[in-house]
Amino acid sequence: MLKLFVTRPLPEKVLDALAERFEMTVRPSELPMEFDEMTASLSDYDVVLSTLRDLYSAKVFDAVDKPRCKLLANFGVGFNHIDVAAAKGAGVLVTNTPGAVTDATADIALTLMLMVTRRAGEGERLVRSGGWTGWHPTQMLGMHLTGKRLGILGMGRIGQAIARRCHYGFDMTVHYCSRTPKEAVMETSWHKSAAELAAAVDVLVLAVPGGAETRHLVDTEVLKALGPDGYLVNIARGDVVDEAALIAALEAGDIAGAGLDVYENEPAVPETLMARSDVVLLPHLGTAALEVREAMGMVAVENLIAFAEGRELVNPV
Ligand SMILES: NC(=O)C1=CN([C@@H]2O[C@H](COP(=O)(O)OP(=O)(O)OC[C@H]3O[C@@H](n4cnc5c(N)ncnc54)[C@H](O)[C@@H]3O)[C@@H](O)[C@H]2O)C=CC1
Numbered sequence: 001m002l003k004l005f006v007t008r009p010l011p012e013k014v015l016d017a018l019a020e021r022f023e024m025t026v027r028p029s030e031l032p033m034e035f036d037e038m039t040a041s042l043s044d045y046d047v048v049l050s051t052l053r054d055l056y057s058a059k060v061f062d063a064v065d066k067p068r069c070k071l072l073a074n075f076g077v078g079f080n081h082i083d084v085a086a087a088k089g090a091g092v093l094v095t096n097t098p099g100a101v102t103d104a105t106a107d108i109a110l111t112l113m114l115m116v117t118r119r120a121g122e123g124e125r126l127v128r129s130g131g132w133t134g135w136h137p138t139q140m141l142g143m144h145l146t147g148k149r150l151g152i153l154g155m156g157r158i159g160q161a162i163a164r165r166c167h168y169g170f171d172m173t174v175h176y177c178s179r180t181p182k183e184a185v186m187e188t189s190w191h192k193s194a195a196e197l198a199a200a201v202d203v204l205v206l207a208v209p210g211g212a213e214t215r216h217l218v219d220t221e222v223l224k225a226l227g228p229d230g231y232l233v234n235i236a237r238g239d240v241v242d243e244a245a246l247i248a249a250l251e252a253g254d255i256a257g258a259g260l261d262v263y264e265n266e267p268a269v270p271e272t273l274m275a276r277s278d279v280v281l282l283p284h285l286g287t288a289a290l291e292v293r294e295a296m297g298m299v300a301v302e303n304l305i306a307f308a309e310g311r312e313l314v315n316p317v
């Protein structure tokens with residue numbers, strides 16, 4: 001049996017499936033792995049099931065001479081916390097869990113879109129504060145989402161799931177930016193840059209992968225292009241947005257508001273964002289439903305078993 005290290009507690013169904021096939025050690029902590037724990041995981045185990053914020057950087061791979069570990073099966077679709085080139089150089093394969101996360105993450109994007117445009121977070125706080133004085137015709141007026149223009153930056157699995165929900169559910173027109181135009185089920189408009197996309201829409205939703213290529217893709221120029229009536233929603237990775245530029249844009253009234261599931265220095269959230277009523281803040285809830293986390297886990301299990309049996313990996317990255 002291969003020796004498996006699991007870096008965080010996982011749903012029982014997933015651990016049961018793993019225990020049948022591997023000699024498994026589960027790290028009990030909910031916190032990300034420390035440097036020494038990561039090097040030990042590479043030295044002492046055949047395979048590792050890691051997850052978000054376990055920062056398997058080039059330094060970690062460099063610190064281990066000939067890793068015993070040959071597969072990092074990541075629990076999550078985003079793998080920007082793993083230096084895949086360094087892993088490859090060290091002879092470590094990497095897999096992820098696409099598909100299992102798509103619908104749940106698209107649902108959280110819709111949650112944020114509705115919350116920020118209809119001022120739901122602000123309204124909930126008002127009720128809880130005891131300060132609500134009752135319905136009146138001009139109370140807390142937000143933006144009506146139905147029929148508005150949606151912009152998707154990153155028209156992949158999640159981006160397309162958001163587009164479907166917005167087009168068929170909210171009668172929104174769909175604009176997107178990707179390197180090349182894509183075939184889509186509904187009518188869409190393609191834009192060649194993030195700034196051009198932002199200028200064409202009422203709500204800009206980010207669904208690109210994180211990493212060096214997309215870092216600060218949303219900057220002052222893009223936010224200014226979105227305009228004083230435009231909303232930003234980020235379910236991708238925090239560093240896709242220049243957070244300082246976002247705060248400045250909100251303070252200057254350059255955009256109308258933002259709905260965020262992810263942050264540049266997660267889990268740290270700037271005080272200035274927390275203090276603003278035009279911002280909705282969620283704690284990286286994209287896939288936070290038991291059946292989704294089980295499905296993600298089972299995709300990781302499939303990859304680990306494929307590796308153990310010498311078969312082709314299901315989701316290599
Ligand atoms: N908030 C949350 O809990 C979750 C966040 N995510 C994030 O969402 C990301 C997307 O996931 P999927 O849709 O499954 O990935 P995907 O790979 O299917 O889609 C990403 C799309 O972005 C496009 N893209 C890449 N760079 C771009 C650029 N510079 N400009 C325009 N388009 C670009 C790609 O061509 C691709 O079509 C993940 O990488 C992850 O970081 C994923 C799941 C949950």
Ligand SMILES: O=CC(=O)O
Nearest residue numbers: 076077078101286
């Ligand atoms: O953020 C979550 C993921 O699956 O990536």
